[in-house]
Amino acid sequence: MSDDFTQRATELVEAGRFLYQRGMVPATSGNFSAKLDDGTLAVTVSGRHKGKLAVADIMRVNDKGESLDGRRPSAETLLHVQIYSRTNARSVLHPHSVNATLLSKLTTGHLVLQDYELLKAFPGVDTHECRVTVPIFNNDQNIGRLADQVDTYMTVQPEPVFGYLINGHGFYTWGENIESALRHVEAFEFLFECEMRIRGKSK
Amino acid sequence: MSDDFTQRATELVEAGRFLYQRGMVPATSGNFSAKLDDGTLAVTVSGRHKGKLAVADIMRVNDKGESLDGRRPSAETLLHVQIYSRTNARSVLHPHSVNATLLSKLTTGHLVLQDYELLKAFPGVDTHECRVTVPIFNNDQNIGRLADQVDTYMTVQPEPVFGYLINGHGFYTWGENIESALRHVEAFEFLFECEMRIRGKSK
Amino acid sequence: MSDDFTQRATELVEAGRFLYQRGMVPATSGNFSAKLDDGTLAVTVSGRHKGKLAVADIMRVNDKGESLDGRRPSAETLLHVQIYSRTNARSVLHPHSVNATLLSKLTTGHLVLQDYELLKAFPGVDTHECRVTVPIFNNDQNIGRLADQVDTYMTVQPEPVFGYLINGHGFYTWGENIESALRHVEAFEFLFECEMRIRGKSK
C-alpha cells in the first residue's frame, strides 16, 4: 500500500471513531472516503462498524467507484464519486445523525440556513448575513439514479453547495481534506440541531 | 466453566458497560443473555449494576429459564427463553432507555417505523420503503403471562419481529450473536429517538 | 482520620466525579454526605468543584450539622441532618440537574410518578402499579426553615418518601449507603427526564 493510502485510511479510521462517539453513525450506517494523489479513492468497506474501523476496513476504488481489490465498497460509493467529479473535495463524509434525519423528513425541497455566525465555517462565507441552501433529495435504493439527481442539482444551481440531505437518511458534506470535511460535519450538525429544536418554539 | 460460557459472559459484560454509558440501563435496570452451544443460557444475575458487571455476575439457566447454579437470574428471564424458542437468536438484550419508555407510554398497540434508511440494519430489510411493526405489550409483573402474550403475538404475526416494547418498561431485541443484537439496539434507539422528537413537530 | 471517614469520603469524591460528568452538579452546585459509624457526618466543604473533589474537600460535622474542624460545610447541611434524623439513610445526595430544576418550576405541590417499571429501583416497591409522590418545597435561603418544612411533611405523610424537589433548585435523595443513594439518583433522573419530555406530547 502507498504511504498516501495508509495516511488517508488512518485519518478515516479516526474520523469514524469520532463520529461514532457523537452518535452520528449508529448501527454500521454512514460511509467515508478520501481522494488519493493518483486520483483513486480510499473508501469504507460495506457494512463495517464505523466506530471500530481498522485500516483494513478501508479499500480502494477507481474514479468510477469500481473496486480495485475485489471487496465491496459502501453501497453509496457512487454518491462520493459524483461529489469528487463536481467539486475540489479531497474527502467526503456521510454521517447519519438524528437531527439530519428528522429535518429531512420535516422539510420539503430544501432547507435554508441564515443568521447563524457558524455559517462562516463554510469556505467563502464571511458573514452571518447570507443564505446557505441545503437541498433535500428523495431517498432511493438506486444509488446511480440518486447520484444523477445530485449531479443535475449541482449543475443547475448557481451558488456553492456545501452539503445535502437525503430524506430519512442523514447528510453528505465534504472538504479539501478530512479535517475540513469534519469541520463541515460539525457545523452542519450544530445548525441542524438548532433548526430542529427551534421548530414549534415561538418568539 | 466452559470456554463458550466465559467468552459469551465476557461479551455480555462489555455490552453492559456500553449500554450503561449510553444511559440505557440506569439504576440496575435491564438484562442480557446469550445462548450457549449446549442449549443452556448465560444470563445476568438479578439486581446487578449493568455498567459494572463482572463475569461472576453472569450465571447459567437451562432452556426453561431455571437456575443451574442456585443463584437467581434476572426477573425477566422467561422473556429471554420465549425469544430463543421462537427465533434463531443467540443473544437477547433488554435496554431501558428514556426514548423507549416514553414511546411505549404515548403509543397504543404498536409502533410503525417506515421511510428510515436505518431500517436496513435489521436482517432481510433492503429498502427504506418497508414498514417495520414494533408491538407494545402491557407491563405485567407476572412474567410468565407476559411471555405468553409475546409468544401468541409471534405465532400469529406473519411478518418478522425484530423487537418489542413493554409499556413504561424499555424494549427487547435480539440477534444471531451479541454484536448483531447490539446493532439492533443501536438501530431501535436511533429510530425511537427520531419518533419521540418528531412528535408534535409539524412539516 | 478514622478509616471509616476516609472510606466514606473517598466514595463521596467518586460520586461527585460521576454526577459532575452527567451534568448534575454544575458550577459548584450540589452537596453530598454520608453518616459515619460514630453518628457524625462526612459532608462536602462549601463551594467546591464537585467534579474535582479530593478527600480534603470532605469535612466532619456533628449530628446537628455543626462543624467539627472549623471549616464551613455546604450551606444546606441542615437538610442532610433532617433526613438522617427521620430515615435510616446512611448517605444523602443533592444533585442539581436541568430536568429536576425544570420539573420543580412547572409543577405545583408535588409530582406523582406511576406506571414506570423503574419505580422498582426504590426500596419496597415491587410493581409499576404504584404511585410514588415527590413533594416540591418552595426554595428558601433560610435553610433551617426549609428543613422544618421537610420535617413536617415527613412527619405527616403516611407513605415512604424517597426524595424531594426544591423549586428551581434540584433534588434530594438518599439511601442505606452511597451506592444505594446513587441508584436512587439515577432512577429519579431517568423519571424526571421522562416526565419533562412527555409534557406537551399527546397520545
Added chain:
Amino acid sequence: MSDDFTQRATELVEAGRFLYQRGMVPATSGNFSAKLDDGTLAVTVSGRHKGKLAVADIMRVNDKGESLDGRRPSAETLLHVQIYSRTNARSVLHPHSVNATLLSKLTTGHLVLQDYELLKAFPGVDTHECRVTVPIFNNDQNIGRLADQVDTYMTVQPEPVFGYLINGHGFYTWGENIESALRHVEAFEFLFECEMRIRGKSK
C-alpha cells in the same frame, strides 16, 4: 515567554478541550483570553480547533487588541478588550453553544433569569430571589462597532453584568480568573438550557 504567559496559555488550552467536549465550541468557533500581569492579553490565534489547542495556538496582544507577535488573533478580540476595560475580569470566554444560539434568536432585547438557585454562582448574588438580566446584541461583522454597543450598555446599565448574548452567535462571560470564568460558563449554559427547554411547556 514569561511564566505568567505559559501558565495562562496552558489553562486556556485546557479550557478549550473542556468546552469542546461539551459541544460548546464546534467547527473552530469560540475564542478565549486571559489578562497577564503586565496588562497584555493572552488570546487564541484565529481559526484554530478549540478542542485541540496547544500553547503555540495562544498569542499575545496589547490592551488595544493589537498583535504583539505578527500573528492574527481571533476576529473578536476587541470584544475581549472592551470587557477588560470595564470590569475586573482576568479571563474572558466566548463559547458558542446551541442553547445560547437558539435563545438569542428567540428573545428580543434581553433575557431575564430569576428563581434559579444556580444564579448564586455569579459574584455577589446570594439568593435565588433576584433578577439577572442578560442583554442580547445584534450580530455585526464590524467588531469595533459591536464592542461600542456593549460598552454603551455597560456604561448605562446600573446593575452588574455577568455575560451577554450575540444574536445567532453564542455568549460571552468572564471572571476574576479562568476557573471563575469557566464556572460562569457552566452556570449560564445550565440556565440557557433551562430557559430553552421550558419554552412552550405549560404548568
